Amino acid sequence: xxxxxFVGGFAKGLKVIEAFGEAQPRLTISEVARATGLDRATAxxxxxxxxxxxYAHFDGKFFELTPRILRLGHAYLSATPLPRLxxxxxxxxxxxxxxxxxASVLDGTDIVYVARAAQKRVxxxxxxxGSRLPAYCASMGRxxxxxxxxxxxxxxxxxTDRKANTEHTRxxxxxxxxxxxxxxxxGFAVIDQELEIGLRSIAVPLEDAxxxxxxxxxxxxxxxxxxxxxxxxRFLPAMREVQAALRSxxx
Amino acid sequence: xxxxxFVGGFAKGLKVIEAFGEAQPRLTISEVARATGLDRATAxxxxxxxxxxxYAHFDGKFFELTPRILRLGHAYLSATPLPRLxxxxxxxxxxxxxxxxxASVLDGTDIVYVARAAQKRVxxxxxxxGSRLPAYCASMGRxxxxxxxxxxxxxxxxxTDRKANTEHTRxxxxxxxxxxxxxxxxGFAVIDQELEIGLRSIAVPLEDAxxxxxxxxxxxxxxxxxxxxxxxxRFLPAMREVQAALRSxxx
Numbered sequence: 001x002x003x004x005x006f007v008g009g010f011a012k013g014l015k016v017i018e019a020f021g022e023a024q025p026r027l028t029i030s031e032v033a034r035a036t037g038l039d040r041a042t043a044x045x046x047x048x049x050x051x052x053x054x055y056a057h058f059d060g061k062f063f064e065l066t067p068r069i070l071r072l073g074h075a076y077l078s079a080t081p082l083p084r085l086x087x088x089x090x091x092x093x094x095x096x097x098x099x100x101x102x103a104s105v106l107d108g109t110d111i112v113y114v115a116r117a118a119q120k121r122v123x124x125x126x127x128x129x130g131s132r133l134p135a136y137c138a139s140m141g142r143x144x145x146x147x148x149x150x151x152x153x154x155x156x157x158x159x160t161d162r163k164a165n166t167e168h169t170r171x172x173x174x175x176x177x178x179x180x181x182x183x184x185x186x187g188f189a190v191i192d193q194e195l196e197i198g199l200r201s202i203a204v205p206l207e208d209a210x211x212x213x214x215x216x217x218x219x220x221x222x223x224x225x226x227x228x229x230x231x232x233x234r235f236l237p238a239m240r241e242v243q244a245a246l247r248s249x250x251x
Numbered sequence: 252x253x254x255x256x257f258v259g260g261f262a263k264g265l266k267v268i269e270a271f272g273e274a275q276p277r278l279t280i281s282e283v284a285r286a287t288g289l290d291r292a293t294a295x296x297x298x299x300x301x302x303x304x305x306y307a308h309f310d311g312k313f314f315e316l317t318p319r320i321l322r323l324g325h326a327y328l329s330a331t332p333l334p335r336l337x338x339x340x341x342x343x344x345x346x347x348x349x350x351x352x353x354a355s356v357l358d359g360t361d362i363v364y365v366a367r368a369a370q371k372r373v374x375x376x377x378x379x380x381g382s383r384l385p386a387y388c389a390s391m392g393r394x395x396x397x398x399x400x401x402x403x404x405x406x407x408x409x410x411t412d413r414k415a416n417t418e419h420t421r422x423x424x425x426x427x428x429x430x431x432x433x434x435x436x437x438g439f440a441v442i443d444q445e446l447e448i449g450l451r452s453i454a455v456p457l458e459d460a461x462x463x464x465x466x467x468x469x470x471x472x473x474x475x476x477x478x479x480x481x482x483x484x485r486f487l488p489a490m491r492e493v494q495a496a497l498r499s500x501x502x
Contacts, residue, residue: 022329065331112322
Protein backbone atom coordinates (compact mmCIF):
# COMPACT_ATOMS: atom_id res chain seq x y z
CA UNK A 1 0.00 0.00 0.00
CA UNK A 2 1.36 3.41 -0.95
CA UNK A 3 1.43 6.08 1.71
CA UNK A 4 -0.70 8.37 -0.45
CA UNK A 5 -3.43 5.71 -0.37
CA PHE A 6 -3.78 6.11 3.39
CA VAL A 7 -6.30 8.62 4.76
CA GLY A 8 -4.53 9.68 7.94
CA GLY A 9 -7.44 11.72 9.26
CA PHE A 10 -9.73 8.70 8.95
CA ALA A 11 -7.32 6.40 10.78
CA LYS A 12 -6.89 8.95 13.58
CA GLY A 13 -10.63 9.47 13.85
CA LEU A 14 -11.24 5.74 14.29
CA LYS A 15 -8.64 5.73 17.08
CA VAL A 16 -10.53 8.56 18.76
CA ILE A 17 -13.80 6.58 18.68
CA GLU A 18 -12.06 3.57 20.23
CA ALA A 19 -10.69 5.77 23.04
CA PHE A 20 -14.19 5.80 24.52
CA GLY A 21 -15.30 2.83 26.58
CA GLU A 22 -16.55 1.55 29.89
CA ALA A 23 -13.87 3.27 31.97
CA GLN A 24 -13.99 6.45 29.88
CA PRO A 25 -17.56 7.27 28.84
CA ARG A 26 -16.95 11.06 28.86
CA LEU A 27 -13.63 12.44 27.73
CA THR A 28 -12.02 15.85 27.38
CA ILE A 29 -9.81 16.75 24.44
CA SER A 30 -6.69 16.25 26.56
CA GLU A 31 -7.86 12.84 27.76
CA VAL A 32 -8.48 11.69 24.18
CA ALA A 33 -5.05 13.00 23.14
CA ARG A 34 -3.47 11.03 25.98
CA ALA A 35 -5.41 7.83 25.25
CA THR A 36 -4.72 7.86 21.51
CA GLY A 37 -1.22 9.33 21.39
CA LEU A 38 -2.49 12.01 18.98
CA ASP A 39 -1.53 15.64 19.50
CA ARG A 40 -4.11 17.86 21.14
CA ALA A 41 -5.02 19.79 17.97
CA THR A 42 -5.68 16.59 16.01
CA ALA A 43 -7.70 15.00 18.82
CA UNK A 44 -9.73 18.20 19.04
CA UNK A 45 -10.47 18.29 15.31
CA UNK A 46 -11.49 14.61 15.26
CA UNK A 47 -13.81 15.15 18.25
CA UNK A 48 -15.37 18.26 16.70
CA UNK A 49 -15.91 16.34 13.47
CA UNK A 50 -17.66 13.52 15.35
CA UNK A 51 -19.80 16.08 17.12
CA UNK A 52 -20.61 17.98 13.89
CA UNK A 53 -21.75 14.70 12.28
CA UNK A 54 -23.89 13.73 15.28
CA TYR A 55 -21.69 10.81 16.37
CA ALA A 56 -20.69 12.58 19.59
CA HIS A 57 -22.18 15.11 21.97
CA PHE A 58 -20.08 17.98 23.37
CA ASP A 59 -21.19 19.85 26.46
CA GLY A 60 -18.41 22.43 26.28
CA LYS A 61 -15.98 20.34 28.28
CA PHE A 62 -16.70 16.64 27.81
CA PHE A 63 -17.40 14.64 24.68
CA GLU A 64 -19.50 11.48 24.73
CA LEU A 65 -20.52 9.16 21.91
CA THR A 66 -24.15 9.12 20.72
CA PRO A 67 -26.19 6.10 19.61
CA ARG A 68 -25.46 7.12 16.01
CA ILE A 69 -22.10 5.38 16.52
CA LEU A 70 -24.03 2.09 16.50
CA ARG A 71 -24.63 2.62 12.78
CA LEU A 72 -21.00 1.69 12.22
CA GLY A 73 -21.12 -1.63 14.04
CA HIS A 74 -24.51 -2.29 12.53
CA ALA A 75 -23.02 -1.89 9.05
CA TYR A 76 -20.96 -4.99 9.86
CA LEU A 77 -23.70 -6.93 11.67
CA SER A 78 -26.27 -6.42 8.93
CA ALA A 79 -23.77 -6.91 6.09
CA THR A 80 -22.40 -10.18 7.39
CA PRO A 81 -24.44 -13.31 6.75
CA LEU A 82 -22.98 -15.13 9.78
CA PRO A 83 -25.00 -13.40 12.55
CA ARG A 84 -28.26 -13.79 10.63
CA LEU A 85 -27.60 -17.42 9.65
CA UNK A 86 -26.53 -18.43 13.13
CA UNK A 87 -29.16 -16.58 15.22
CA UNK A 88 -32.14 -18.94 14.68
CA UNK A 89 -29.89 -21.90 15.51
CA UNK A 90 -28.70 -20.20 18.70
CA UNK A 91 -32.32 -19.47 19.67
CA UNK A 92 -33.30 -23.12 19.28
CA UNK A 93 -30.14 -24.46 20.91
CA UNK A 94 -30.47 -22.08 23.84
CA UNK A 95 -34.07 -23.09 24.39
CA UNK A 96 -33.34 -26.82 24.01
CA UNK A 97 -30.56 -26.86 26.61
CA UNK A 98 -31.99 -24.08 28.80
CA UNK A 99 -28.71 -22.14 28.78
CA UNK A 100 -27.20 -19.22 26.88
CA UNK A 101 -25.67 -19.90 23.47
CA UNK A 102 -23.38 -17.57 21.54
CA ALA A 103 -21.30 -17.29 18.40
CA SER A 104 -18.07 -15.35 18.07
CA VAL A 105 -15.14 -14.72 15.76
CA LEU A 106 -11.49 -13.97 16.43
CA ASP A 107 -10.18 -10.38 16.26
CA GLY A 108 -6.51 -10.30 17.18
CA THR A 109 -6.16 -11.71 20.69
CA ASP A 110 -9.88 -11.32 21.48
CA ILE A 111 -13.08 -13.06 20.60
CA VAL A 112 -15.91 -10.79 19.46
CA TYR A 113 -19.52 -11.86 19.99
CA VAL A 114 -21.53 -11.70 16.77
CA ALA A 115 -24.76 -13.34 17.96
CA ARG A 116 -26.21 -14.55 21.23
CA ALA A 117 -29.35 -16.16 22.61
CA ALA A 118 -29.46 -15.62 26.36
CA GLN A 119 -31.41 -17.50 28.94
CA LYS A 120 -30.94 -16.41 32.53
CA ARG A 121 -27.89 -14.32 33.18
CA VAL A 122 -24.93 -16.41 34.31
CA UNK A 123 -22.00 -14.10 33.88
CA UNK A 124 -21.47 -10.93 35.83
CA UNK A 125 -20.98 -8.99 32.61
CA UNK A 126 -23.54 -8.39 29.92
CA UNK A 127 -22.65 -9.94 26.56
CA UNK A 128 -24.07 -8.50 23.37
CA UNK A 129 -22.93 -8.56 19.76
CA GLY A 130 -19.70 -6.56 19.78
CA SER A 131 -18.69 -7.63 23.29
CA ARG A 132 -15.11 -8.82 23.56
CA LEU A 133 -13.33 -11.34 25.75
CA PRO A 134 -9.69 -12.43 25.72
CA ALA A 135 -9.42 -15.59 23.60
CA TYR A 136 -6.95 -17.52 25.81
CA CYS A 137 -9.42 -18.04 28.68
CA ALA A 138 -12.72 -18.39 26.76
CA SER A 139 -14.03 -21.67 25.33
CA MET A 140 -14.74 -20.09 21.94
CA GLY A 141 -11.32 -18.45 22.04
CA ARG A 142 -9.62 -21.82 22.58
CA UNK A 143 -11.51 -23.33 19.64
CA UNK A 144 -10.65 -20.39 17.37
CA UNK A 145 -6.99 -20.32 18.43
CA UNK A 146 -6.83 -24.09 17.84
CA UNK A 147 -7.94 -23.53 14.25
CA UNK A 148 -4.89 -21.36 13.50
CA UNK A 149 -1.45 -22.58 12.41
CA UNK A 150 0.53 -23.38 15.56
CA UNK A 151 3.01 -20.46 15.23
CA UNK A 152 0.16 -18.03 14.72
CA UNK A 153 -1.75 -19.34 17.76
CA UNK A 154 1.37 -19.08 19.92
CA UNK A 155 2.04 -15.53 18.69
CA UNK A 156 -1.49 -14.47 19.71
CA UNK A 157 -1.16 -16.14 23.11
CA UNK A 158 2.20 -14.41 23.67
CA UNK A 159 0.67 -11.06 22.66
CA THR A 160 -2.06 -11.41 25.32
CA ASP A 161 -1.87 -10.07 28.83
CA ARG A 162 -2.63 -13.51 30.34
CA LYS A 163 -4.30 -12.58 33.58
CA ALA A 164 -5.31 -15.23 36.12
CA ASN A 165 -8.99 -14.28 36.38
CA THR A 166 -9.51 -17.09 38.87
CA GLU A 167 -7.37 -19.73 40.53
CA HIS A 168 -8.33 -22.06 37.65
CA THR A 169 -7.17 -19.84 34.76
CA ARG A 170 -4.41 -21.37 32.67
CA UNK A 171 -1.87 -18.67 31.85
CA UNK A 172 1.30 -20.56 30.94
CA UNK A 173 1.88 -20.37 27.15
CA UNK A 174 3.12 -23.98 26.89
CA UNK A 175 0.20 -25.29 28.90
CA UNK A 176 -2.19 -23.28 26.71
CA UNK A 177 -0.57 -24.60 23.53
CA UNK A 178 -0.91 -28.17 24.83
CA UNK A 179 -4.57 -27.47 25.54
CA UNK A 180 -5.03 -26.22 21.95
CA UNK A 181 -3.66 -29.55 20.66
CA UNK A 182 -6.22 -31.37 22.82
CA UNK A 183 -9.01 -29.05 21.65
CA UNK A 184 -8.08 -29.62 18.00
CA UNK A 185 -8.08 -33.39 18.34
CA UNK A 186 -11.32 -33.69 20.33
CA GLY A 187 -13.10 -30.97 18.32
CA PHE A 188 -14.35 -28.97 21.28
CA ALA A 189 -13.10 -26.89 24.23
CA VAL A 190 -14.40 -26.87 27.78
CA ILE A 191 -13.65 -24.01 30.16
CA ASP A 192 -14.23 -24.68 33.84
CA GLN A 193 -14.29 -21.41 35.77
CA GLU A 194 -11.19 -20.01 34.09
CA LEU A 195 -12.96 -16.81 33.08
CA GLU A 196 -15.14 -16.34 36.11
CA ILE A 197 -15.88 -18.40 39.21
CA GLY A 198 -19.22 -20.16 38.75
CA LEU A 199 -19.13 -20.25 34.95
CA ARG A 200 -18.54 -23.27 32.72
CA SER A 201 -18.72 -23.27 28.97
CA ILE A 202 -18.21 -25.55 26.02
CA ALA A 203 -17.41 -24.48 22.45
CA VAL A 204 -17.15 -26.08 19.03
CA PRO A 205 -15.84 -24.60 15.77
CA LEU A 206 -18.27 -23.59 13.03
CA GLU A 207 -16.94 -24.53 9.61
CA ASP A 208 -18.04 -23.36 6.21
CA ALA A 209 -18.80 -25.64 3.27
CA UNK A 210 -15.07 -25.78 2.46
CA UNK A 211 -14.11 -26.88 5.98
CA UNK A 212 -12.62 -23.54 7.06
CA UNK A 213 -13.31 -22.48 10.65
CA UNK A 214 -15.23 -19.20 10.37
CA UNK A 215 -16.60 -18.83 13.90
CA UNK A 216 -17.14 -20.63 17.18
CA UNK A 217 -20.35 -21.63 18.96
CA UNK A 218 -20.68 -22.06 22.69
CA UNK A 219 -23.06 -22.87 25.52
CA UNK A 220 -22.39 -21.36 28.93
CA UNK A 221 -23.86 -22.66 32.15
CA UNK A 222 -23.65 -22.01 35.89
CA UNK A 223 -21.13 -24.39 37.46
CA UNK A 224 -23.45 -24.93 40.42
CA UNK A 225 -26.19 -26.32 38.18
CA UNK A 226 -24.26 -28.23 35.54
CA UNK A 227 -21.46 -30.69 36.35
CA UNK A 228 -18.51 -30.78 33.92
CA UNK A 229 -19.51 -34.20 32.50
CA UNK A 230 -22.92 -32.85 31.53
CA UNK A 231 -21.29 -30.15 29.38
CA UNK A 232 -20.14 -32.85 26.99
CA UNK A 233 -22.85 -35.49 27.54
CA ARG A 234 -25.86 -33.18 27.22
CA PHE A 235 -24.77 -30.01 25.39
CA LEU A 236 -22.25 -31.36 22.90
CA PRO A 237 -24.68 -33.54 20.86
CA ALA A 238 -27.05 -30.57 20.43
CA MET A 239 -24.13 -28.35 19.44
CA ARG A 240 -22.93 -30.93 16.90
CA GLU A 241 -26.33 -30.69 15.20
CA VAL A 242 -26.01 -26.92 14.86
CA GLN A 243 -22.46 -27.39 13.58
CA ALA A 244 -23.69 -29.78 10.88
CA ALA A 245 -26.64 -27.59 9.89
CA LEU A 246 -24.46 -24.51 9.49
CA ARG A 247 -21.71 -26.24 7.50
CA SER A 248 -23.88 -26.25 4.39
CA UNK A 249 -25.21 -22.72 4.97
CA UNK A 250 -21.87 -21.00 5.43
CA UNK A 251 -20.14 -20.35 2.10
CA UNK B 252 -17.46 25.33 13.86
CA UNK B 253 -14.66 26.53 11.63
CA UNK B 254 -14.01 24.64 8.43
CA UNK B 255 -10.41 23.99 9.50
CA UNK B 256 -11.77 22.13 12.53
CA PHE B 257 -13.39 19.53 10.29
CA VAL B 258 -11.43 16.39 9.35
CA GLY B 259 -12.83 15.74 5.88
CA GLY B 260 -11.10 12.39 5.47
CA PHE B 261 -12.64 11.14 8.71
CA ALA B 262 -16.15 12.22 7.72
CA LYS B 263 -15.79 10.57 4.32
CA GLY B 264 -14.44 7.38 5.87
CA LEU B 265 -17.43 7.10 8.20
CA LYS B 266 -19.71 7.46 5.16
CA VAL B 267 -17.85 4.61 3.51
CA ILE B 268 -18.40 2.33 6.53
CA GLU B 269 -22.12 3.13 6.47
CA ALA B 270 -22.31 2.25 2.77
CA PHE B 271 -22.08 -1.40 3.79
CA GLY B 272 -25.23 -3.14 4.97
CA GLU B 273 -27.65 -5.97 4.49
CA ALA B 274 -28.21 -5.33 0.79
CA GLN B 275 -24.54 -4.57 0.15
CA PRO B 276 -22.29 -6.85 2.19
CA ARG B 277 -19.49 -6.85 -0.43
CA LEU B 278 -18.75 -3.72 -2.40
CA THR B 279 -16.34 -2.68 -5.13
CA ILE B 280 -14.69 0.74 -5.15
CA SER B 281 -17.14 1.98 -7.79
CA GLU B 282 -20.13 0.76 -5.78
CA VAL B 283 -18.91 2.56 -2.67
CA ALA B 284 -18.32 5.72 -4.72
CA ARG B 285 -21.87 5.52 -6.05
CA ALA B 286 -23.44 4.81 -2.63
CA THR B 287 -21.59 7.61 -0.84
CA GLY B 288 -21.38 10.26 -3.55
CA LEU B 289 -17.59 10.37 -3.08
CA ASP B 290 -15.31 10.38 -6.08
CA ARG B 291 -13.69 7.06 -6.97
CA ALA B 292 -10.18 8.03 -5.80
CA THR B 293 -11.46 9.10 -2.37
CA ALA B 294 -13.63 6.01 -1.97
CA UNK B 295 -10.63 3.87 -2.91
CA UNK B 296 -8.33 5.55 -0.38
CA UNK B 297 -10.90 5.22 2.41
CA UNK B 298 -11.42 1.52 1.60
CA UNK B 299 -7.69 0.84 1.48
CA UNK B 300 -7.28 2.62 4.82
CA UNK B 301 -10.00 0.44 6.36
CA UNK B 302 -8.34 -2.64 4.96
CA UNK B 303 -4.85 -1.54 6.13
CA UNK B 304 -6.24 -1.07 9.67
CA UNK B 305 -8.01 -4.45 9.65
CA TYR B 306 -11.54 -3.01 9.59
CA ALA B 307 -12.17 -4.39 6.10
CA HIS B 308 -11.04 -7.30 4.00
CA PHE B 309 -10.16 -6.85 0.31
CA ASP B 310 -10.03 -9.84 -2.02
CA GLY B 311 -8.70 -7.85 -4.98
CA LYS B 312 -12.15 -6.91 -6.21
CA PHE B 313 -14.60 -6.72 -3.32
CA PHE B 314 -14.27 -5.12 0.10
CA GLU B 315 -16.16 -6.42 3.12
CA LEU B 316 -16.17 -5.22 6.72
CA THR B 317 -14.50 -7.36 9.39
CA PRO B 318 -15.66 -7.92 13.00
CA ARG B 319 -13.12 -5.30 14.06
CA ILE B 320 -15.76 -2.74 13.00
CA LEU B 321 -17.77 -3.85 16.05
CA ARG B 322 -15.14 -2.14 18.23
CA LEU B 323 -16.62 1.16 17.15
CA GLY B 324 -20.21 0.41 18.16
CA HIS B 325 -18.91 -1.29 21.27
CA ALA B 326 -17.16 1.94 22.26
CA TYR B 327 -20.64 3.46 22.54
CA LEU B 328 -22.35 0.46 24.13
CA SER B 329 -19.73 0.02 26.82
CA ALA B 330 -19.32 3.77 27.42
CA THR B 331 -23.00 4.47 27.90
CA PRO B 332 -24.53 3.63 31.27
CA LEU B 333 -28.04 3.15 29.81
CA PRO B 334 -27.59 -0.32 28.24
CA ARG B 335 -25.91 -1.67 31.38
CA LEU B 336 -28.45 -0.13 33.76
CA UNK B 337 -31.43 -1.27 31.75
CA UNK B 338 -30.33 -4.82 30.85
CA UNK B 339 -31.04 -6.56 34.20
CA UNK B 340 -34.49 -4.93 34.25
CA UNK B 341 -35.19 -6.13 30.72
CA UNK B 342 -34.09 -9.64 31.67
CA UNK B 343 -36.49 -9.75 34.64
CA UNK B 344 -39.35 -8.08 32.75
CA UNK B 345 -38.94 -10.40 29.79
CA UNK B 346 -38.98 -13.44 32.02
CA UNK B 347 -41.94 -12.19 34.09
CA UNK B 348 -44.18 -11.57 31.06
CA UNK B 349 -42.75 -14.36 28.89
CA UNK B 350 -42.16 -11.99 25.97
CA UNK B 351 -39.29 -10.00 24.52
CA UNK B 352 -38.40 -6.66 26.09
CA UNK B 353 -36.20 -3.96 24.58
CA ALA B 354 -34.89 -0.46 25.12
CA SER B 355 -34.12 2.06 22.41
CA VAL B 356 -33.23 5.68 21.79
CA LEU B 357 -34.07 8.05 18.98
CA ASP B 358 -31.52 8.77 16.21
CA GLY B 359 -33.04 11.10 13.62
CA THR B 360 -36.14 9.40 12.22
CA ASP B 361 -35.16 5.96 13.54
CA ILE B 362 -35.12 4.18 16.83
CA VAL B 363 -31.90 2.36 17.68
CA TYR B 364 -31.98 -0.67 19.97
CA VAL B 365 -29.53 -0.32 22.86
CA ALA B 366 -30.53 -3.40 24.89
CA ARG B 367 -32.82 -6.38 24.48
CA ALA B 368 -33.93 -9.50 26.33
CA ALA B 369 -35.48 -11.91 23.88
CA GLN B 370 -37.78 -14.79 24.53
CA LYS B 371 -39.00 -16.72 21.49
CA ARG B 372 -38.60 -14.94 18.21
CA VAL B 373 -41.72 -12.99 17.24
CA UNK B 374 -40.50 -10.71 14.50
CA UNK B 375 -39.23 -11.90 11.17
CA UNK B 376 -36.08 -9.80 11.63
CA UNK B 377 -33.41 -10.25 14.23
CA UNK B 378 -33.09 -7.34 16.64
CA UNK B 379 -29.82 -6.71 18.43
CA UNK B 380 -28.24 -3.61 19.96
CA GLY B 381 -27.62 -1.33 17.01
CA SER B 382 -30.65 -2.53 15.04
CA ARG B 383 -32.79 0.28 13.65
CA LEU B 384 -36.47 0.67 12.92
CA PRO B 385 -38.38 3.69 11.62
CA ALA B 386 -39.82 5.56 14.61
CA TYR B 387 -43.26 6.40 13.13
CA CYS B 388 -44.50 2.79 13.10
CA ALA B 389 -42.77 1.38 16.23
CA SER B 390 -44.22 1.61 19.74
CA MET B 391 -40.92 2.90 21.18
CA GLY B 392 -40.68 5.35 18.29
CA ARG B 393 -44.12 6.77 19.07
CA UNK B 394 -43.19 7.24 22.72
CA UNK B 395 -39.89 8.93 21.82
CA UNK B 396 -41.48 11.18 19.17
CA UNK B 397 -44.20 12.11 21.70
CA UNK B 398 -41.49 13.33 24.08
CA UNK B 399 -40.26 15.93 21.55
CA UNK B 400 -41.66 19.45 21.06
CA UNK B 401 -44.56 19.18 18.60
CA UNK B 402 -42.82 20.98 15.72
CA UNK B 403 -39.78 18.76 16.09
CA UNK B 404 -41.88 15.58 16.14
CA UNK B 405 -43.74 16.70 13.02
CA UNK B 406 -40.48 17.54 11.24
CA UNK B 407 -39.16 14.03 11.92
CA UNK B 408 -42.39 12.43 10.75
CA UNK B 409 -42.32 14.52 7.57
CA UNK B 410 -38.70 13.53 6.97
CA THR B 411 -39.60 9.82 7.10
CA ASP B 412 -40.48 7.66 4.15
CA ARG B 413 -43.78 6.57 5.73
CA LYS B 414 -44.30 3.17 4.18
CA ALA B 415 -47.48 1.17 4.82
CA ASN B 416 -45.79 -1.99 6.09
CA THR B 417 -49.19 -3.59 6.59
CA GLU B 418 -52.81 -2.58 6.04
CA HIS B 419 -52.82 -1.32 9.66
CA THR B 420 -49.86 1.08 9.37
CA ARG B 421 -50.74 4.71 10.04
CA UNK B 422 -48.89 6.88 7.52
CA UNK B 423 -50.85 10.16 7.48
CA UNK B 424 -48.82 12.88 9.29
CA UNK B 425 -51.91 14.46 10.93
CA UNK B 426 -53.16 11.09 12.12
CA UNK B 427 -49.69 10.29 13.49
CA UNK B 428 -49.49 13.67 15.27
CA UNK B 429 -52.93 13.03 16.83
CA UNK B 430 -51.67 9.63 17.99
CA UNK B 431 -48.63 11.29 19.59
CA UNK B 432 -50.95 13.56 21.61
CA UNK B 433 -52.80 10.45 22.82
CA UNK B 434 -49.51 8.68 23.62
CA UNK B 435 -48.27 11.68 25.60
CA UNK B 436 -51.45 11.93 27.68
CA UNK B 437 -51.80 8.22 28.43
CA GLY B 438 -48.07 7.69 28.96
CA PHE B 439 -47.70 4.67 26.69
CA ALA B 440 -48.01 3.63 23.03
CA VAL B 441 -49.52 0.44 21.62
CA ILE B 442 -48.78 -0.74 18.10
CA ASP B 443 -51.12 -3.33 16.66
CA GLN B 444 -49.55 -4.94 13.60
CA GLU B 445 -48.43 -1.65 12.05
CA LEU B 446 -44.86 -2.83 11.69
CA GLU B 447 -45.48 -6.44 10.81
CA ILE B 448 -48.58 -8.64 10.63
CA GLY B 449 -48.73 -10.78 13.77
CA LEU B 450 -46.78 -8.41 16.02
CA ARG B 451 -48.14 -6.23 18.80
CA SER B 452 -46.08 -4.09 21.11
CA ILE B 453 -46.42 -1.63 23.94
CA ALA B 454 -43.89 1.02 24.96
CA VAL B 455 -43.37 3.49 27.80
CA PRO B 456 -40.85 6.31 28.11
CA LEU B 457 -37.86 5.93 30.43
CA GLU B 458 -37.17 9.17 32.28
CA ASP B 459 -34.08 10.22 34.18
CA ALA B 460 -34.08 11.65 37.68
CA UNK B 461 -34.87 15.10 36.23
CA UNK B 462 -37.89 13.86 34.27
CA UNK B 463 -36.26 14.00 30.83
CA UNK B 464 -37.16 11.14 28.47
CA UNK B 465 -33.85 9.41 27.71
CA UNK B 466 -35.05 6.16 26.16
CA UNK B 467 -38.08 3.95 25.60
CA UNK B 468 -38.89 0.48 26.90
CA UNK B 469 -41.15 -1.99 25.14
CA UNK B 470 -42.62 -5.47 25.25
CA UNK B 471 -43.46 -7.19 21.98
CA UNK B 472 -45.80 -10.15 21.66
CA UNK B 473 -47.36 -12.33 18.97
CA UNK B 474 -50.83 -10.98 18.11
CA UNK B 475 -52.17 -14.54 17.95
CA UNK B 476 -51.26 -15.19 21.58
CA UNK B 477 -51.90 -11.82 23.23
CA UNK B 478 -55.11 -9.81 22.72
CA UNK B 479 -54.74 -6.00 22.59
CA UNK B 480 -56.38 -5.52 26.04
CA UNK B 481 -53.79 -7.78 27.62
CA UNK B 482 -50.97 -5.54 26.38
CA UNK B 483 -52.15 -2.86 28.80
CA UNK B 484 -53.75 -4.99 31.52
CA ARG B 485 -50.89 -7.46 31.95
CA PHE B 486 -47.71 -5.89 30.54
CA LEU B 487 -48.16 -2.23 31.45
CA PRO B 488 -48.08 -2.65 35.27
CA ALA B 489 -44.81 -4.62 35.03
CA MET B 490 -43.37 -1.99 32.70
CA ARG B 491 -44.39 0.80 35.08
CA GLU B 492 -42.30 -0.87 37.77
CA VAL B 493 -39.22 -0.87 35.55
CA GLN B 494 -39.93 2.74 34.66
CA ALA B 495 -40.02 3.70 38.34
CA ALA B 496 -36.90 1.71 39.22
CA LEU B 497 -34.88 3.30 36.42
CA ARG B 498 -35.99 6.88 37.13
CA SER B 499 -33.70 7.06 40.15
CA UNK B 500 -30.81 5.23 38.42
CA UNK B 501 -30.67 7.38 35.30
CA UNK B 502 -28.88 10.67 35.91
